[in-house]
Amino acid sequence: MAINVLVVDDSAMARKMIVRVLHMAGLPLGTVGEAGDGVDGLAQLEAAEHDLAILDINMPRMNGLDLLARIRGVARLRSLPVLMVSTEGSDVRVERVKELGAGFLRKPFAPEDLVEAVVEAIGGAS
Numbered sequence: 591m592a593i594n595v596l597v598v599d600d601s602a603m604a605r606k607m608i609v610r611v612l613h614m615a616g617l618p619l620g621t622v623g624e625a626g627d628g629v630d631g632l633a634q635l636e637a638a639e640h641d642l643a644i645l646d647i648n649m650p651r652m653n654g655l656d657l658l659a660r661i662r663g664v665a666r667l668r669s670l671p672v673l674m675v676s677t678e679g680s681d682v683r684v685e686r687v688k689e690l691g692a693g694f695l696r697k698p699f700a701p702e703d704l705v706e707a708v709v710e711a712i713g714g715a716s
Protein backbone atom coordinates (compact mmCIF):
# COMPACT_ATOMS: atom_id res chain seq x y z
CA MET A 591 0.00 0.00 0.00
CA ALA A 592 1.40 3.39 -0.98
CA ILE A 593 1.77 5.95 1.78
CA ASN A 594 0.58 9.43 0.80
CA VAL A 595 2.35 12.05 2.89
CA LEU A 596 1.89 15.78 3.38
CA VAL A 597 4.85 17.76 4.74
CA VAL A 598 3.81 21.08 6.29
CA ASP A 599 6.68 23.42 7.16
CA ASP A 600 7.30 27.09 6.42
CA SER A 601 10.96 26.35 5.68
CA ALA A 602 11.37 25.16 2.10
CA MET A 603 14.76 23.75 3.06
CA ALA A 604 13.27 21.73 5.93
CA ARG A 605 10.54 20.37 3.62
CA LYS A 606 13.12 19.42 1.01
CA MET A 607 15.22 17.61 3.60
CA ILE A 608 12.25 15.69 5.02
CA VAL A 609 11.07 14.71 1.54
CA ARG A 610 14.57 13.54 0.62
CA VAL A 611 14.86 11.38 3.76
CA LEU A 612 11.42 9.86 3.08
CA HIS A 613 12.45 8.92 -0.44
CA MET A 614 15.76 7.46 0.72
CA ALA A 615 14.14 5.41 3.48
CA GLY A 616 12.74 2.79 1.13
CA LEU A 617 9.19 3.38 2.36
CA PRO A 618 6.38 2.52 -0.09
CA LEU A 619 5.61 6.15 -0.84
CA GLY A 620 2.70 7.36 -2.92
CA THR A 621 2.36 11.10 -3.31
CA VAL A 622 4.49 13.39 -1.16
CA GLY A 623 2.93 16.85 -1.01
CA GLU A 624 4.14 20.04 0.60
CA ALA A 625 2.48 23.01 2.28
CA GLY A 626 4.11 26.14 3.66
CA ASP A 627 1.70 26.89 6.53
CA GLY A 628 -1.20 25.42 8.47
CA VAL A 629 -3.91 27.06 6.37
CA ASP A 630 -2.60 25.53 3.14
CA GLY A 631 -1.88 22.26 4.95
CA LEU A 632 -5.45 21.93 6.24
CA ALA A 633 -6.84 22.72 2.79
CA GLN A 634 -4.70 19.99 1.24
CA LEU A 635 -5.59 17.44 3.92
CA GLU A 636 -9.29 18.17 3.42
CA ALA A 637 -8.99 17.94 -0.36
CA ALA A 638 -7.24 14.59 -0.73
CA GLU A 639 -6.56 11.34 1.12
CA HIS A 640 -3.33 11.20 3.10
CA ASP A 641 -1.85 8.47 5.26
CA LEU A 642 0.53 10.68 7.21
CA ALA A 643 1.05 14.38 7.94
CA ILE A 644 4.41 15.70 9.11
CA LEU A 645 3.97 19.11 10.76
CA ASP A 646 6.30 21.86 11.86
CA ILE A 647 5.11 23.85 14.90
CA ASN A 648 6.27 27.42 14.22
CA MET A 649 4.64 28.62 11.00
CA PRO A 650 2.85 31.78 9.86
CA ARG A 651 -0.95 32.02 9.47
CA MET A 652 -1.69 28.78 11.35
CA ASN A 653 0.93 27.02 13.45
CA GLY A 654 1.32 23.26 13.72
CA LEU A 655 -0.42 22.93 17.08
CA ASP A 656 -3.48 24.80 15.83
CA LEU A 657 -3.41 22.74 12.65
CA LEU A 658 -3.23 19.52 14.66
CA ALA A 659 -6.22 20.61 16.77
CA ARG A 660 -8.16 21.44 13.59
CA ILE A 661 -7.25 18.05 12.08
CA ARG A 662 -8.62 16.26 15.14
CA GLY A 663 -11.85 18.23 14.78
CA VAL A 664 -12.54 16.97 11.25
CA ALA A 665 -14.29 13.57 11.28
CA ARG A 666 -12.40 12.17 8.29
CA LEU A 667 -9.04 13.32 9.65
CA ARG A 668 -9.55 12.43 13.31
CA SER A 669 -7.35 9.32 13.18
CA LEU A 670 -4.84 10.57 10.61
CA PRO A 671 -1.30 9.67 11.74
CA VAL A 672 0.56 12.92 12.50
CA LEU A 673 4.21 13.47 13.33
CA MET A 674 5.17 16.85 14.76
CA VAL A 675 8.74 17.89 14.01
CA SER A 676 10.06 21.01 15.73
CA THR A 677 12.89 22.78 17.47
CA GLU A 678 10.16 23.86 19.90
CA GLY A 679 10.60 21.29 22.62
CA SER A 680 9.00 22.77 25.72
CA ASP A 681 7.38 20.10 27.88
CA VAL A 682 4.01 21.82 27.77
CA ARG A 683 3.92 21.81 23.99
CA VAL A 684 5.17 18.25 23.66
CA GLU A 685 2.51 17.21 26.17
CA ARG A 686 -0.17 18.94 24.08
CA VAL A 687 1.08 17.20 20.93
CA LYS A 688 0.78 13.82 22.66
CA GLU A 689 -2.68 14.65 24.02
CA LEU A 690 -3.75 15.27 20.43
CA GLY A 691 -2.46 11.86 19.43
CA ALA A 692 0.60 12.84 17.42
CA GLY A 693 4.22 11.76 17.58
CA PHE A 694 6.96 14.28 18.32
CA LEU A 695 10.47 14.54 16.93
CA ARG A 696 12.87 17.31 17.85
CA LYS A 697 14.85 19.23 15.21
CA PRO A 698 17.61 18.82 14.32
CA PHE A 699 17.32 15.06 13.85
CA ALA A 700 19.30 12.34 12.13
CA PRO A 701 17.68 10.80 9.02
CA GLU A 702 17.23 7.47 10.79
CA ASP A 703 15.37 9.18 13.65
CA LEU A 704 12.86 10.59 11.18
CA VAL A 705 12.38 7.22 9.50
CA GLU A 706 11.87 5.54 12.88
CA ALA A 707 9.34 8.20 13.96
CA VAL A 708 7.47 7.89 10.65
CA VAL A 709 7.25 4.09 10.91
CA GLU A 710 6.03 4.41 14.49
CA ALA A 711 3.42 7.04 13.56
CA ILE A 712 2.05 4.93 10.71
CA GLY A 713 2.23 1.65 12.59
CA GLY A 714 0.68 3.06 15.74
CA ALA A 715 -2.43 4.12 13.85
CA SER A 716 -3.25 0.88 12.07
Ligand SMILES: [Mg+2]
Nearest residue numbers: 600646648649
Ligand atom coordinates in the same frame (compact mmCIF):
# COMPACT_ATOMS: atom_id res chain seq x y z
MG1 LIG B 1 8.87 26.79 11.12
